[in-house]
Amino acid sequence: MMRTMRIAILLLAVASLPGTGGLHAGDVPRAPIVQHGYQRVTTHEELLTYLGQLEGKGPITRVETIGTTTQRRTIPMVVISNGPSATKLRVMVFCSQHGNEPSGKEAALILLERIARGELDPLLATIDLWLVPSANPDGNELQQRWNGAGKDLNRDHLILMQPETRALHDVYDRILPEATLDVHEFQTSGKAWEEAGYYRTMDEQWGAPTNPNVGIWLRRYGVETMFPAMKAGLEADGFRFYNYTIVGSPADTMRHSTTNVNDGRQSLAGQGSYSFILEGRNGATFHDEIGRRTKGQLSALTHYLAFVSAHAGTIRAAVSAARAAIPAGRDSVVLLAEYLFSGEAMPMPVRTIAGGKDSVIRVLHRSMPTPLVRTARPAAYVIPAAQHLLIDLMRRHHVAMRTLTAPTAMRVEVQTVQRWKTRIFEEDPTLFPDIVRHETERTFAAGDVLVPLDQLKAMLIMLALEPASVWGVVQYDPFAPLRVVGAEYPVYRVLNQ
Numbered sequence: 001m002m003r004t005m006r007i008a009i010l011l012l013a014v015a016s017l018p019g020t021g022g023l024h025a026g027d028v029p030r031a032p033i034v035q036h037g038y039q040r041v042t043t044h045e046e047l048l049t050y051l052g053q054l055e056g057k058g059p060i061t062r063v064e065t066i067g068t069t070t071q072r073r074t075i076p077m078v079v080i081s082n083g084p085s086a087t088k089l090r091v092m093v094f095c096s097q098h099g100n101e102p103s104g105k106e107a108a109l110i111l112l113e114r115i116a117r118g119e120l121d122p123l124l125a126t127i128d129l130w131l132v133p134s135a136n137p138d139g140n141e142l143q144q145r146w147n148g149a150g151k152d153l154n155r156d157h158l159i160l161m162q163p164e165t166r167a168l169h170d171v172y173d174r175i176l177p178e179a180t181l182d183v184h185e186f187q188t189s190g191k192a193w194e195e196a197g198y199y200r201t202m203d204e205q206w207g208a209p210t211n212p213n214v215g216i217w218l219r220r221y222g223v224e225t226m227f228p229a230m231k232a233g234l235e236a237d238g239f240r241f242y243n244y245t246i247v248g249s250p251a252d253t254m255r256h257s258t259t260n261v262n263d264g265r266q267s268l269a270g271q272g273s274y275s276f277i278l279e280g281r282n283g284a285t286f287h288d289e290i291g292r293r294t295k296g297q298l299s300a301l302t303h304y305l306a307f308v309s310a311h312a313g314t315i316r317a318a319v320s321a322a323r324a325a326i327p328a329g330r331d332s333v334v335l336l337a338e339y340l341f342s343g344e345a346m347p348m349p350v351r352t353i354a355g356g357k358d359s360v361i362r363v364l365h366r367s368m369p370t371p372l373v374r375t376a377r378p379a380a381y382v383i384p385a386a387q388h389l390l391i392d393l394m395r396r397h398h399v400a401m402r403t404l405t406a407p408t409a410m411r412v413e414v415q416t417v418q419r420w421k422t423r424i425f426e427e428d429p430t431l432f433p434d435i436v437r438h439e440t441e442r443t444f445a446a447g448d449v450l451v452p453l454d455q456l457k458a459m460l461i462m463l464a465l466e467p468a469s470v471w472g473v474v475q476y477d478p479f480a481p482l483r484v485v486g487a488e489y490p491v492y493r494v495l496n497q
């Protein structure tokens with residue numbers, strides 16, 4: 001451990017030396033926001049022009065178009081490598097899924113300038129990087145959270161109905177990065193905070209996966225090992241670290257953000273990736289304090305890359321083990337978990353709105369989600385041929401499936417939903433079914449689809465398809481036809497194959 005830490009510190013020192021880039025440094029134009037004196041956010045047109053100028057410089061191997069938005073803007077991804085890759089850690093970073101959170105995009109462009117100059121070459125000895133600087137170009141141009149179709153992309157990573165999220169998952173499935181990072185901004189305030197007279201002043205919040213179905217190493221290692229390094233690095237650069245939490249008011253109990261697998265962090269962690277969310281402090285408006293916001297994100301991104309580079313071997317080995325465990329898993333799957341109050345309190349840095357006085361308050365904390373409902377893992381599912389919504393969903397996730405070519409008898413569990421109750425889960429109305437299960441021999445028709453679970457997507461498939469999953473597709477309006485009452489839920493649990 002000491003040795004790797006020392007290497008990390010050395011690499012950081014090298015990375016921050018000016019002029020180590022050598023050959024191409026003179027040819028690399030400054031990032032657009034630097035050219036504009038940090039006065040405003042970069043337009044999508046300027047971003048595309050800038051990436052074109054960087055392509056081929058230093059380790060910036062190429063710029064790919066990975067998708068097209070509903071308003072016909074292209075989504076570029078920058079591929080960064082300085083040589084043969086077989087043993088390197090594959091790292092994928094995507095920024096500004098929420099269009100009104102542009103600082104991740106701006107930091108990514110400055111990072112690319114530094115990479116093109118060769119300043120991060122020491123880190124690239126152990127990692128390759130796939131960087132999507134602007135994952136929601138329409139929303140970014142419209143200065144809004146949603147994409148051009150009015151949808152929240154960071155709630156779409158399970159159902160994949162939007163071109164932007166499909167593009168990210170197509171790339172993920174193609175390159176299978178071991179480490180993934182989703183970069184956002186957070187609100188410092190809110191009505192209840194304003195009434196209490198405070199706003200929160202942490203600069204960069206880091207969030208680990210919290211869904212209890214995600215392997216424990218993936219949930220804990222970053223929190224215990226990487227977050228202290230992020231805290232030290234950010235503080236050295238003049239920024240405040242915090243573990244990502246949400247809290248409605250000073251009197252509320254805070255918790256880590258959602259357990260849902262529909263966000264960029266959790267959906268990829270559910271497939272065994274070392275996955276995080278980074279949240280930088282936002283501004284009062286789209287352009288407000290964009291320089292301060294960008295520099296905070298750049299500091300966090302730089303320390304993150306230094307950490308994963310220094311720990312590349314450890315992360316690769318652990319991710320490989322996590323990915324082998326998912327298809328082979330025999331444990332039950334958790335369908336409901338809730339943050340229960342643990343009695344802890346956490347110090348939180350705040351500033352008074354009147355007078356701007358800094359202080360630290362203590363806020364009650366719900367630290368870990370507790371599993372409350374589980375079900376045994378089946379060997380596979382059968383989806384009847386008529387269920388196009390579900391079969392198309394499996395296709396969008398590149399799930400391995402087998403279409404039956406002849407009538408086939410199987411031992412299955414049938415789930416009949418007697419009624420759907422609604423109650424609030426993580427602030428949203430959520431469906432909880434009353435289910436009666438029975439076991440039977442059933443002959444399925446040619447054309448029906450068998451979805452085996454001995455694949456990397458197994459956990460995501462179970463969480464998506466089980467009707468009692470609070471994270472399941474039945475919770476989404478486009479899948480409302482699945483909300484049958486007094487009839488069989490049209491997904492069958494295969495007991496043996």
Ligand SMILES: [Zn+2]
Nearest residue numbers: 098101184185
């Ligand atoms: Zn966001």
